[in-house]
Amino acid sequence: MTPAEPDFPALYAHHVATMAARFETALAETDLDGVVIFSGEPRYYPRDDTTAPFRVDPWFTAWLPLTDVPGSALVVNPGRRPLVIYRQDDDFWHAPPDDPEGFWTGHFDIEIAKSGTAARSLLAGLSGRYAAIGAPDGGPASDGFVDHAALLARLDFSRAAKTDYEIACIARANSIAAAGHLAVGAAFSVDASEYSLNRAGPGAAFRAGASEYSLHQTYLGATGQCESELPYASIVAMNAHAAILHYQRLDRAAPAETRSLLIDAGARFKGYAADVSRTWGAPDAGFAELLESMEALQQTLCAEVRAGVDFTDLNERTHELVAGVLSEHGLVNRSADEAHASGITRTFLPHGLGHLLGLQVHDVGGRQSTPTGELRPAPEPHPFLRLTRVLEPGFSLTIEPGLYFIESLLRRLDPELRRMLNFNLVERLLPFGGIRIEDNLVVEPSGARNLTREAFAALGQE
Helix, strand or coil: CCCCCCCHHHHHHHHHHHHHHHHHHHHHHCCCCEEEEECCCCCECCCCCCECCCCCCHHHHHHCCCCCCCCCEEEECCCCCCEEEEECCCCCCCCCCCCCCCCCHHHCEEEEECCHHHHHHHHCCCCCCEEEECCCCCCHHHCCCECCHHHHHHHHHHCCECCHHHHHHHHHHHHHHHHHHHHHHHHHECCHHHEECCEECCCCCECCCCCHHHHHHHHHHHHCCCHHHCCCCCEEEEHHHHHCCCCCCCCCCCCCCCCEEEEEEEEEECCEEEEEEEEEECCCHHHHHHHHHHHHHHHHHHHCCCCCCEHHHHHHHHHHHHHHHHHHCCCECCCHHHHHHHCCHHHHCCCCCCCECCCCCCCCCCCECCCCCCECCCCCCCCCCCCCCECCCCEEEEECCEEECCHHHHHHCCHHHHCCECHHHHHHHHHHCEEECEEEEEECCCCEEEHHHHHHHHCCCC
16 A cells, blocks of 8 residues: 655645744844855865855755755744745856745745845845854855854754654655665566565575676666765675775676675655665575574664663664674674673674764764753764764654674784684675665654655565
8 A cells, every 4th residue: 555645735834833933942042133044055176167066055955845056045033934045047057946836935935036146135134143054154145144053053953853744755765765775676686586675585696797886877767866966975885895884986897706785875855865774695694694683683673762762772782782693693602791791793883873864864963962062972982873862752863783894893803802703704704794774763752663664665575
């Protein structure tokens, strides 16, 4: 049964009202009359006359479902209708933005600016204490605005809790990403009937000629998004490359032997991101069983996401479970408790369990402990953990445990920890690289909603 289409106009109306209330409170607490949010400007490559792909300021998109309107601005002040200064240059070098239309337009006053000078003139009449978000440092757009650090701290803290409109956008982004992941799986496995998420079925083989580059192109085609539209550069890592956490290359040639594939790739919808990872492996006895255990581990963690859970505790719980996997599969010659206490799991899982997700892949406010900007740092043993808050309803986050065979970390182990390892097995698994399984969840009053698994299920894949 196909899920009902969200009522985006109604959800958006409530979203704008929520944003207005949050901004009114934050502006009052920082003694500001208003704020101007700039969409941003194209940035030139060093010593060149071409620009990088445009990325809109996330706070602009938090109000407006617009991602390709450089030079525009939004004026927000309490008690007044927000004003959109919509930049639409008369330009024969580049296509200007389309005329403003859609469900968002009824919530704003809109002024069309045909040049940067016209846009600045529309801001010239502002009087009072205004902050600026997204203005180029030292540029003309920043003239006359007061420091906004205190305002941003309050706004960033509040952004962790998503509105229903934002959740619907993240869910749609997951649907787009799921289609891409399924297409890659089908292109990677010879027998589609044997294919399922995170593994190839018994006896299944991988397609000859499949390369990281060709699989990336398959992903782009299935999602209908070009590289500049994706929320981050896709990680398409075959074999030992999967042990490089943010692997950035795309080999054009297929490997001589295909052992595994880790793909970490997302999508965007109205500016909101999905961040999804899946791993497939050949039916090797050691790696296939390890992959099954990590799938079960990841689903156990997803089931433990709920309001009131301290995410640092859930991160530590991850290492307890990973220690169990290492012990169960004979990678260490100690019990799960001993492996966890020793800290050896950090060699196999050096990154954090997850992060906030929204307009940015690593959404803001993940380490804030208060609205005024105080931080709660990551625990000393886990310095790369990006989320240290207690979970609340509406939080959107990733759950992405991993288990990797990283040669550089294995070499650094002190002698006592090295003696805990079954090096024969570790060395046999090094060519597989590693495993990462990542879903996007939203915390609800009781439990959590798994947007990623919903998206795959809607496409006929559990």
